[in-house]
Structure formats: C-alpha cells, structure tokens
Amino acid sequence: MKKIIQDYTKEELGEIVKPPFRAKQIYNWVYHKHADSFGQMENLPKAMRAELEEEFTLHPLTMLSRQESRDGSVKYLFELHDGHTVEAVLLLMKEAQYHEDGTLKHHRRYTVCISSQVGCKVGCAFCLTAKGGFMRDLSAGEIVAQVLEIYKDQGIPSNHRVNLVYMGMGEPLDNLENVAKAVKIFSDMDGMSISPNRQTISTSGLSSKIEKLGAMDLGVNLAISLHAVDDELRQQLMPINKAYNIASIMEAVRNFPVNQRKKVLFEYLVIKDVNDDLGAAKKLVKLLNGIKAKVNLIYFNPYPGTDFKRPDPEDMRRFQEYLLSKGVLCTIRESKGLDISAACGQLREQKLQEGGAQ
Numbered sequence: 638m639k640k641i642i643q644d645y646t647k648e649e650l651g652e653i654v655k656p657p658f659r660a661k662q663i664y665n666w667v668y669h670k671h672a673d674s675f676g677q678m679e680n681l682p683k684a685m686r687a688e689l690e691e692e693f694t695l696h697p698l699t700m701l702s703r704q705e706s707r708d709g710s711v712k713y714l715f716e717l718h719d720g721h722t723v724e725a726v727l728l729l730m731k732e733a734q735y736h737e738d739g740t741l742k743h744h745r746r747y748t749v750c751i752s753s754q755v756g757c758k759v760g761c762a763f764c765l766t767a768k769g770g771f772m773r774d775l776s777a778g779e780i781v782a783q784v785l786e787i788y789k790d791q792g793i794p795s796n797h798r799v800n801l802v803y804m805g806m807g808e809p810l811d812n813l814e815n816v817a818k819a820v821k822i823f824s825d826m827d828g829m830s831i832s833p834n835r836q837t838i839s840t841s842g843l844s845s846k847i848e849k850l851g852a853m854d855l856g857v858n859l860a861i862s863l864h865a866v867d868d869e870l871r872q873q874l875m876p877i878n879k880a881y882n883i884a885s886i887m888e889a890v891r892n893f894p895v896n897q898r899k900k901v902l903f904e905y906l907v908i909k910d911v912n913d914d915l916g917a918a919k920k921l922v923k924l925l926n927g928i929k930a931k932v933n934l935i936y937f938n939p940y941p942g943t944d945f946k947r948p949d950p951e952d953m954r955r956f957q958e959y960l961l962s963k964g965v966l967c968t969i970r971e972s973k974g975l976d977i978s979a980a981c982g983q984l985r986e987q988k989l990q991e992g993g994a995q
C-alpha cells in the first residue's frame with residue numbers, strides 16, 4: 638500500500654526528499670496548487686517525481702457523496718483506502734465587515750468540521766456515530782485530506798481564512814498523537830497556514846488527555862462537550878463520565894493554557910425535558926466559576942430511532958438569558974444543516990442502511 642503524503646510534516650518529508658527545500662516545494666504543490674499527481678510537480682527532478690509516484694499517494698480519500706443544505710452547509714462522505722467511511726461538514730459563516738464608507742458588507746467565512754476516527758469508543762447516548770462502534774483511528778494525513786478535498790471541491794483559495802473544528806466522528810483526544818500532528822501540518826506556513834488558534838479540539842472530556850494536550854502547548858482552542866451539570870445525568874448521556882467525572886474535567890480545564898483572547902467553549906446539547914431547566918442553568922454557572930468560558934447551547938437534532946426531543950425555543954432563550962445575566966457568554970447554535978441531517982454520523986448511517994458504506 639502506498640504511503641499517504643499528507644501524513645508527513647514538512648520536516649519529516651525533508652528527511653526523505655533531499656535536499657530539504659524539496660519538501661517545501663512539495664507542500665506548495667499539495668496544499669496551494671492542489672496537484673492531482675506527482676507528475677505535475679514540474680520543478681522537481683523527473684526521477685524524484687517518479688519515485689514519489691511509486692511510493693506515495695496524493696489521494697487518501699474518495700468523495701462518495703456531498704449533500705448541500707439550504708443554509709449553505711455541505712456534508713461530505715469520504716471513503717478511506719480500506720473501505721471505511723468518514724464525514725466532514727463545511728459550514729458557511731457570515732462575518733460582518735464594513736466598506737470604507739462605513740456600510741455593512743458580509744464576508745464569507747468557512748468552518749470545517751472534521752472527523753478524527755472511524756466510529757467512536759465513547760458511546761454517547763444521543764450520538765449516531767456511537768451506535769456503529771469503533772473501527773480505527775484516522776492517520777494525520779486522513780484528517781488533513783478531508784479539508785484539502787473540501788477546498789478543492791469548493792474552489793476555496795488556499796489563503797482563505799478557514800476555521801477547523803475537530804468535532805466530526807470520533808473522540809479527537811483518543812487519537813491525540815495523530816490529531817496533534819494534523820494540527821501541525823495544517824498550520825505549516827508553507828502549507829495551509831491554518832493557525833492553531835483557528836483550530837478547536839472538541840472533546841467529550843477525557844481529563845487526563847486534556848492535561849496532555851495542554852502540556853503539548855500547541856496553541857489550539859478547547860471545546861468541552863458537557864451536556865449535563867450533574868454526574869448522574871451526564872453518565873446516562875455520556876457513559877465516559879464514569880471514568881472522567883465533571884469535577885475532573887473542570888480541574889483539567891482550569892489547568893489548560895488558554896490563548897489570552899480566547900475562551901474555553903462548553904458545548905451543551907439541549908434535550909427537551911432532560912437538561913433544559915433553569916436549575917441546570919444555575920448549576921452550570923457555578924461549575925464555570927473562575928473559568929474563561931463561553932457556552933454554546935445546541936438544539937438537539939432528533940434522528941430516527943431516538944426518544945430524545947428537540948427543545949422549545951422559549952426554554953432555550955430562558956436558559957441563555959439566565960447565563961447572560963450571570964455574566965457567562967452564551968450563544969444558541971441553530972442546528973446548521975438540519976435538513977441534511979448534519980449531526981455527526983447521520984449521513985454515514987444512511988449509507989450503512991443502504992449497504993453503501995462501511
């Protein structure tokens with residue numbers, strides 16, 4: 638099997654293709670010019686191109702399907718070399734910018750939500766990915782290639798400002814080594830130049846790995862999928878809470894090096910009559926005491942076969958207003974891509990049912 642070129646940092650590549658400036662040229666072809674073959678890399682010696690072609694692949698993923706939502710989100714299903722499939726979602730954000738005369742214009746900004754594993758071991762009750770079990774970790778290159786393929790598909794210029802969230806299939810901290818490597822490859826100035834402070838690692842709360850990630854000091858942002866404020870309920874929703882309870886997560890977050898102008902994001906999936914009451918909001922405020930935090934309230938997105946329900950907008954607003962009144966920054970995330978089932982795992986699940994993907 639050929640090696641994946643996107644698995645290599647520029648420094649690693651420089652050890653293989655001597656002299657090392659060749660690695661910079663290859664990065665330029667892969668990440669800026671979006672080369673389809675090594676043969677196109679005309680500033681490399683012919684013999685080197687042939688050797689690269691022999692040993693490496695530029696295409697670790699094949700796009701199986703793309704579904705566009707009315708709000709502009711696009712959900713991709715990719716096939717890996719061994720037939721497994723993963724998803725990534727492109728979210729279209731609008732950023733307010735101003736013309737010179739002070740009038741408002743909108744600028745397109747993208748966020749790409751990427752997968753880090755095929756399946757997941759964490760087993761959250763509300764998650765479709767969890768139902769398929771765990772298959773394997775993605776390599777750094779398979780993580781990087783998801784974004785690269787989306788750039789190519791959308792014609793996004795390589796210098797465009799894009800944010801990344803490791804929030805697709807899988808628990809990124811359960812694949813920390815490869816995720817950390819992907820962070821470095823993404824941020825290489827000769828590659829995609831996606832700075833670590835535009836990359837957010839979202840975890841179900843593996844406290845010991847949060848500490849480890851903090852010690853690596855990569856400069857990435859941290860998001861915690863909290864979803865419940867007491868251990869009993871959290872354990873029901875996220876069995877991983879037995880191993881890493883809320884107190885241990887909060888302790889790890891307090892020790893995490895947060896970029897000065899940033900906050901730790903707490904994701905709170907709101908489920909009707911489960912965790913949408915004011916009592917929960919009060920406990921949440923207490924838990925966040927002393928942490929530079931921002932809370933994202935997310936509408937639960939019902940999928941076939943679940944008993945959980947979407948919360949009422951009034952309850953969402955009440956929850957949000959309470960947090961804001963206590964000085965906790967809080968936004969409500971509309972379920973982007975609702976009409977294409979953009980909650981993680983759903984597109985893959987459809988394909989599985991059709992017998993079209995593993």
Ligand code: SF4
Pocket residue numbers: 756757758759760761764765766767805806807808841981
């Ligand atoms: S929500 Fe995330 S962490 Fe939980 S089972 Fe699904 S993929 Fe894993």
